[in-house]
Amino acid sequence: MDFAYNQTTQELAQKLNNFMDDHVIPRNAQFLREFHDNGYHISFLDDLKALAKSEGLWNLFLPHLRDGEPGTRLTNMEYAPLAEIMGRLTWASEVFNCSAPDTGNMELLHMFGTDEQKSQWLEPLLSGAIRSCFAMTEPDVASSDATNVTTLIQRDGEDYVINGRKWFITGALNPNCKVAIVMGKTDPNADVHSQQSMILVPMNTPGLTVVRDLSVMNHHSYETHCELLFKNVRVPASHLLGEEGSGFALAQARLGPGRIHHCMRCIGQAQLALDLMAERSLERKTFGQYLHEQGVIREFLAESMYEIEQARLLVLKAAWLIDQGGAKLARNEIAMIKVAVPRMQLKVVDRAMQVFGGMGLSPDTPLPELWTMGRALRIADGPDEVHLRSIARGAIKKAKDSYGQAARFLTPPDRAEERDARLDLPFDYGLASTDEAEMV
Numbered sequence: 001m002d003f004a005y006n007q008t009t010q011e012l013a014q015k016l017n018n019f020m021d022d023h024v025i026p027r028n029a030q031f032l033r034e035f036h037d038n039g040y041h042i043s044f045l046d047d048l049k050a051l052a053k054s055e056g057l058w059n060l061f062l063p064h065l066r067d068g069e070p071g072t073r074l075t076n077m078e079y080a081p082l083a084e085i086m087g088r089l090t091w092a093s094e095v096f097n098c099s100a101p102d103t104g105n106m107e108l109l110h111m112f113g114t115d116e117q118k119s120q121w122l123e124p125l126l127s128g129a130i131r132s133c134f135a136m137t138e139p140d141v142a143s144s145d146a147t148n149v150t151t152l153i154q155r156d157g158e159d160y161v162i163n164g165r166k167w168f169i170t171g172a173l174n175p176n177c178k179v180a181i182v183m184g185k186t187d188p189n190a191d192v193h194s195q196q197s198m199i200l201v202p203m204n205t206p207g208l209t210v211v212r213d214l215s216v217m218n219h220h221s222y223e224t225h226c227e228l229l230f231k232n233v234r235v236p237a238s239h240l241l242g243e244e245g246s247g248f249a250l251a252q253a254r255l256g257p258g259r260i261h262h263c264m265r266c267i268g269q270a271q272l273a274l275d276l277m278a279e280r281s282l283e284r285k286t287f288g289q290y291l292h293e294q295g296v297i298r299e300f301l302a303e304s305m306y307e308i309e310q311a312r313l314l315v316l317k318a319a320w321l322i323d324q325g326g327a328k329l330a331r332n333e334i335a336m337i338k339v340a341v342p343r344m345q346l347k348v349v350d351r352a353m354q355v356f357g358g359m360g361l362s363p364d365t366p367l368p369e370l371w372t373m374g375r376a377l378r379i380a381d382g383p384d385e386v387h388l389r390s391i392a393r394g395a396i397k398k399a400k401d402s403y404g405q406a407a408r409f410l411t412p413p414d415r416a417e418e419r420d421a422r423l424d425l426p427f428d429y430g431l432a433s434t435d436e437a438e439m440v
Contacts, residue, residue: 003316009078016057016085016096023048024092031091032363035222040174048095049128057096059126061103061261062110063323070126076257076319080264084312087265088272090369091222097126099223101134101170104258105181108198108250112242121179121200130178135166135201135228136251144386146251147192151184151230153199160186160199160240162207162233168380172226173213178203182230183251186244196247200239207233217372256327259334259381263315263341266377267308269370270348274304276365277352284355291355300351311337311344332394335387343384345374 005013027044034042052058059071061079074082086092093099102125109122124130141148151164164184171177179202186197201208211227213220242250278301281292291297315337321330349371353360360367378384399406 001320005081013081016082019057024095028089052096059097061098075323077323080316080319083261083264084268087268097128102132104254105132105134108254131171131174131176133169133172133177133180135169135180136183137168139167144382146248149183153184153186153197158237159234160237162230164230167227169226169228170223172210172228173224183247190245193248194245197244198241198247198250200241201235205233207231216376219372255381256334259338260318262377263337266341266345267312270308270345273349273352277355280355304348304351307344311341335390338387339384342374342377
């Protein structure tokens with residue numbers, strides 16, 4: 001594994017940094033004012049998108065773009081430091097057409113969409129003409145287990161009819177959101193992992209209602225997190241994504257890269273919090289000393305530095321593994337970063353808040369918003385406990401497969417025969433199936 005950034009990545013990172021410095025960060029105050037006053041209509045966003053596209057900073061996340069499709073064809077390893085740079089501002093990714101949930105939806109359409117679906121939805125998504133949402137999570141079931149979804153997608157002649165309720169659906173209230181990818185059950189009596197399907201639903205379809213925009217930690221975000229009601233929503237059968245019963249497999253394909261993108265942006269947020277904390281420590285005095293001269297603040301800075309670097313290297317390993325063999329090869333590492341990175345981000349942001357004092361709790365810094373995002377990410381795309389369960393199951397399976405190897409270092413020589421007899425015993429620890437139904 002070589003985690004050195006290649007020349008392409010270094011050049012794009014410099015170009016992206018310059019663009020952020022020249023065009024995006026100076027607009028942040030205006031963005032916040034306009035969002036506060038006008039909601040989701042940001043006057044300058046389309047101009048920034050056009051400029052980013054003209055400079056080749058567009059669709060940075062898709063490694064398998066076809067000829068004629070706009071983008072850079074970066075690997076996950078190459079994309080990682082760019083996602084960090086964009087992640088420092090919560091709205092910056094949209095400028096470069098790299099926002100969730102559009103990134104995951106574009107990947108799904110790219111892999112599984114029909115020619116008609118790609119023409120109608122993928123092409124305008126790739127060009128930035130529209131946005132989209134992904135509707136899986138439901139209020140009445142534990143949606144960390146995708147087999148729990150209760151929304152029904154029933155065939156009726158040449159159509160499908162959808163009934164159900166979804167919530168925490170990112171982006172659904174954005175005025176440019178034109179289509180939802182909806183996960184539901186087409187056959188509740190099939191095998192547990194073959195009951196679900198995904199279907200494309202235009203947002204203006206009769207019967208689809210945006211019930212409300214949920215606040216997260218009492219905070220309304222630009223991304224929006226909506227509750228949706230599907231009541232006899234009818235769409236053509238040609239809107240089915242993939243095949244009937246393939247919804248669970250599609251969700252796995254979508255959420256692996258999606259999780260790593262979240263973690264990449266999280267690294268950038270933690271780095272920003274560290275940079276803010278370090279600068280603050282240089283300019284504020286308490287008890288006759290600058291903050292950076294206080295031992296506890298030096299510990300804050302040092303611990304944050306190595307924790308960020310640890311997390312960054314684990315994310316890069318996961319990205320490298322995805323590039324080598326897909327999300328399945330990196331399953332364990334993806335689960336680990338999904339737990340480790342948001343927890344790290346929360347610790348670093350919390351320390352920065354302490355260093356800023358009262359200002360760290362105010363809208364004069366991005367810290368409260370970053371903390372909220374980190375806390376939400378411990379639940380979004382699968383709660384920590386689900387990923388920890390998956391990691392532990394992998395460790396137990398490995399121990400079962402190599403049982404006795406570690407014990408050689410513990411058993412005294414005079415008990416060697418007893419040890420060898422133990423190794424011949426039948427092994428049945430009642431391990432659960434290694435499928436990852438809950439990993440979405």
